Amino acid sequence: MSFRKIELSKLVINRANDRHGELENETAAISWLFSNRETHMRNLAKDILQSRGVFDPPLVSPSDDTYIVYDGNRRTTCLKLISNPRRAPTVELQQFFKKLKDDWPGAIPEKIECQIERDRDRIDEILFRRHTGSQNGVGQSMWDDRMKSNFVTRSGRGSGINVADEIEKRLKEANKLPRRKIPRSNLNRLLSAEVFRNRIGISVSKGRFSYVRNADAALKAMERVAKDLASKKVVLGDIWDVEGKANYLDSLEKEGILPTASDAIDRPSFTPRPSPSPKPPRPSPASRPRKRETLIPQIDYGIAWPGRLQRHRAIWEELQFNLILEDHPNAISALFRVLLELSVENYIDVTKPTTVHANDKLSKKMLKVAEDLNSSSVIDAKYLSELKKAQHAEEIISVDTLHRYVHSPNFTPSPDHLRAIWDSIDEFLTHCLKA
Known part of the structure; x- marks a missing residue:
């Protein structure tokens, strides 16, 4: 210092x-x-x-x-x-x-x-200890939940488990540790979010470390990451932000280092039938699940938000946390339409599919992007078929419906229809943002 x-x-x-x-x-x-x-x-x-x-x-x-x-x-x-x-x-x-x-x-x-x-590391320790009060803006402002989440996502601290320790332990057991010392802080930063951990075949959930891909495939990926960090082939500056982390993992994927869908962990094909038990009592009206109040369910979709998706993230969070469907259907329908278009354009800008043309309408771009996702085995043929329906104006769950919500003075947004549209394209839209 x-x-x-x-x-x-x-x-x-x-x-x-x-x-x-x-x-x-x-x-x-x-x-x-x-x-x-x-x-x-x-x-x-x-x-x-x-x-x-x-x-x-x-x-x-x-x-x-x-x-x-x-x-x-x-x-x-x-x-x-x-x-x-x-x-x-x-x-x-x-x-x-x-x-x-x-x-x-x-x-x-x-x-x-x-x-x-x-x-x-010392910077993060200082930051963690300093933010305790705002003093009406003159002093340092207290971090809210989102700011704390940003800190954890960036630094890997506070997730309840030391990912680097867990990886090092498993590499040692498999006799795959690099000769040089692994910089644990860098490894924790690289794997600070679940979306990045999943790409090398692991997960941290409820304080537990587990494999989401075949252990051998995950160990191969962990061994390579550990070797790159230990040899300083990859340094902190290379993986400091979301784009740097994604770019590094993308390079490993192109080399065939990361686990693939074929490495998915097999599940038992037969589940023993449980012994008969009395039927549970019917739930009372008060205990039945409530219809969600926001367009986007308040769950983690595993999106890493780089700086270039600044506006996308702002709209997403308004639709996920701030705007109530019953109170703001007009605002939500307009923002939903904007988010869909921005997300599709993000996929096109990043992946540059040759079939998409600049003068294509949104519904056509959406179909071509869906076909590109299907050809890359990101979505299956059944889901592609469902998305194709979004081209047809007669379908209540369609791009045309969103378009009319925004532009037609006689077409009133319905909270139930907005929920249904989201539930039909949320997977597609999420993949576009993760591109």
Whole structure:
């Protein structure tokens, strides 16, 4: 650990701050802070003016010739915008920061003292201990559940089990440990989310480590990952964010290292019939399951959200947590249609199927993407057949229905129909986002 004064121009607001997860760039991170914490940001900026600077040095780590801010992003942002109000995301905020700049006595500091840490593990330990209270925006803001989840997903901490320890134990038992020491923190980061763990054939659920693919195939994948990390062929910078992790695992998949569908764990073909038992009493009306209130069920779909899917994720979370079907059917129908189109376009942009043309209508693009997923054995022929129905206007569960919900003044969205449409295409839409 060291402290040093660093130029504001060399401090980069963290696009992967755990407050919001991965965004595209520094500008998007600054915009998020004001879209979601404007009152706190204004209070903090005024406090910085009154204090003539910041009391707590930002926590930073070197990256080439710049420094990424890991703690103190709000403080650093306020100082950057006081120094250069034009970087504020709205005209009103530009005027606000221009006034603060004019009111600053003397020269605005070009450098601020920072705490420099090169060890990413130590950075995460510091972050975990610091976020305890907000003080109405002047102090550090407490992390909410989503922010804590972002931290766990990025770092692999707090999942209830040390994945790296479990992998190392199994490799040792199979006599497949690399000669060099495995950097456990990097291995935990790489496999920080279930979607990444599943790709190498393992799972961590309810505090238990298990195989979801044939053990030999999973061990082959774990051995290669351990070897790449131990030899430093793959370093922390290669797997720091979602895209880096996905790109590395994609490269292993192309080499044939990762388990495939043929490595699925066999299940018994015969299940013994249980002994007869009295029929359970019929449930009372109060104990029957309630119809879900949101369009998207509040379950984990295993999507890793890279920065380029920033808007997709925002819409998804509104549909999964914020908007109630009975209260907001019009807003939900419009956002559902937007999410479907953005998801299909994401699959096309990433995989570039040759059959899709730019002037194809959404229903046609959807069909061609479904056929591409089927040809890649991602979805089966039965599900493809179901999706083909989405082309027909006479089907109540169709793309045309969503289109009319958005554009027709006489076509009223129905919560039940919206649920039915989601339930018919959720698998398809999820695959498009995972591309």
